[in-house]
Amino acid sequence: MTAMTDVAFLLLTFFMLTSNFTKKEPVKVDVPSSISEIKIPETNVMLVLVDNSGKVFFSVDGQESRKNVLKKMGETYSITFTEKELAEFGNMGTFGVPMNMMKAFLNMTPEDRDRSENALGIPCDSIDNQFKNWVSAARAEKGPDCIIAIRGDKGTPYPKIKKVMSSLQEITENRYNLITGLQKETDY
């Protein structure tokens, strides 16, 4: 009995220390595979999620930085957020809401937020490019070492990805990472 307990708690400690939790994402994204073996760092990352219909989602790590990014975005779009709303945003993972709905979105219950009709995506077209502003705000907050990672779905049509890429290009973010799954290099 004692031995089993020891092993059980050893395993528990191991899992507690090594775990990084699967973050909840508003959409399911099935990434393409590649032979690349570069690992993405866990901190200092801006994650851009693109689902197969081309909706764009965004997330920044760090609770404080998220709050500051939202504050900055609020200034750009002249929306003032209350302390409570900022705190809510700080606890949120990936989001995809246009700025005009952000206030309403933050006042929803977490269950309502997860509903699929609220996964709208961040506008990223030439008329209303909020995505660009989000990245700029996050870049100003996180400094030049922060990595941009794009997690696109396999089936996303190229024009949608191109919109994201050219938005990044416009704000001279020319280096970024594409997140892919693992694939063994077959014989060649």
Add this chain to the structure above:
Amino acid sequence: MAEVAQDHGDDGKKGKPKKMSTHIDFTPMVDLGFLLITFFMLATTLIKPQTMEIALPSKDKVSEENQTKIKASRAITIILGKKDKVFYYEGMQENGIDPKINSTDYSPKGLRKYLISRNNEAVLKMRALRAENSLKKLPTAVFDKRRSEILSSKSCPIVVIKPTDGASYRNLVDVLDEMAICSIGSYAIVDITPYDLGLIKNLNN
């Protein structure tokens, strides 16, 4: 839950300390331990996601004389069509004659075979370098230097990737992957031109 077993032998004998044996039932704790293990096992992601690095040129316009000129014979244009089709041609239009355009797919026998045949020298060199690296464990700086020397050699083809609107993100990643596999150091993602679309159309007819 912890039960303290006491012996009731209180016969009034003085000077002898009372015997107390304590047995604590550990079962609930073990249960809790396993419950937590299960939770952490299910909630964790042990696999870190892979990434491929990509750098795109900035949008600033480059004037005509500052553009890098490359020999047409070194250029390979890869067009990503719809329904997972790939088209490629070498060089460019010369004296009004269109280059020969070929159609293939993303399998190892398709695009990869062609690219390796075009870039054989660099592929062999890279393979040798990797073999040497796994044997001798070269320092990273040395490995990177030699790698970039091979990749930037003058004989390597320069690949222009042109995705059409029908291509998917997966196609793009696949092609970028082929660039890594086939040791092609210089490539660029460029917008499709009506001329290229015309070439595909002619091929299909």
